[in-house]
């Protein structure tokens with residue numbers, strides 16, 4: 117079904133054509149008519165499914181034309197990068213209208229944001245902290261809000277912003293339309309939804325826990341002391357266009373970037389200890405192709421849309437199973453093919469087990485042909501039995517299956533492995549190869 121049959125005005129149908137959108141994605145097919153009809157909405161959709169346009173297009177359609185006065189739409193985002201990206205989407209999709217969008221977030225000066233608010237904006241995209249600052253100094257009123265969008269609510273919960281979100285919601289007029297997006301809806305989030313929404317329509321696209329179908333994802337067993345060496349070997353042998361390397365910690369990200377630079381792979385770095393200028397420069401440099409490697413913590417894992425990311429490498433296993441899905445969702449966006457690899461030491465096998473249970477599938481093992489593995493073969497990553505570590509609470513308690521089941525969050529303790537490691541792997545060739553030449557450099561791990 118083409119965009120024009122969804123009830124969108126011509127200005128937006130033309131914008132979708134200008135953006136190169138041939139037809140609506142599944143979430144757009146369902147959300148656009150619901151939002152145009154004025155309904156509240158809870159949407160859970162996989163990352164990279166066209167969620168932003170699914171809410172931005174009908175919102176722009178409902179607003180019509182610019183009007184003087186306070187903002188009529190407020191979009192809350194968990195990170196500065198997402199806020200900036202969503203503002204860009206509103207601008208691009210609203211290019212044939214005179215509607216105005218502005219973004220406010222921390223990490224930069226107040227001056228230009230204050231000026232944007234004074235000049236008047238129809239749509240305000242914000243992170244919570246800076247928005248509360250402006251509300252406190254009465255530089256902004258939310259009394260005119262007609263549509264409130266709470267985006268990536270599970271991320272806001274993880275980042276400790278949920279009380280700020282509640283404070284902001286209670287400053288918006290009770291008569292409004294509220295759109296609520298969250299990859300998962302555990303009980304804490306359900307409670308926020310009950311507080312913020314009225315008789316919402318629920319839209320769930322795909323299983324929130326499944327890996328994007330267009331991503332081939334595998335894990336590479338390796339001993340801790342050979343991790344960086346394996347990373348380098350993968351980078352040297354893989355014909356990647358652009359790759360995001362995920363590190364669990366900011367310190368780890370800096371260290372990886374330093375070592376990559378020393379090995380002749382200059383990389384941009386994105387994490388929350390960097391200044392906003394550095395973050396903006398890193399993302400812009402990566403998007404423009406100046407850097408083909410971006411080393412990031414999970415701040416970059418949610419929602420950041422960089423087209424053409426050909427590979428994601430998890431240098432370490434993500435802290436929470438749902439972050440695995442988000443991290444590798446950076447590649448294979450909007451149905452492009454992508455590859456995701458995760459370097460795993462025997463110490464991390466318990467975390468991998470949690471991920472496998474979360475996504476409901478075993479992750480294929482890969483051994484790199486010709487790599488000088490310390491014991492002559494990659495170590496064994498045993499995910500068949502639960503961890504025996506008493507400090508680790510909640511491991512293996514994740515509910516299976518799709519939908520909005522309660523995800524046992526914050527369940528990590530310090531991981532101790534009970535895996536002996538060092539079991540030899542088999543040598544079958546996989547059907548897929550990152551360079552598109554099956555089996556040339558890769559062989560399947562035996563376990």
Ligand code: AMP
Pocket residue numbers: 136137138139140141144163164165166167168169419421423449450
């Ligand atoms: P999002 O899930 O909002 O982050 O969108 C992911 C990517 O899909 C962005 O690059 C969008 O520009 C793109 N996109 C959104 N809607 C469509 C569509 N209908 N057809 C093709 N690409 C789209």
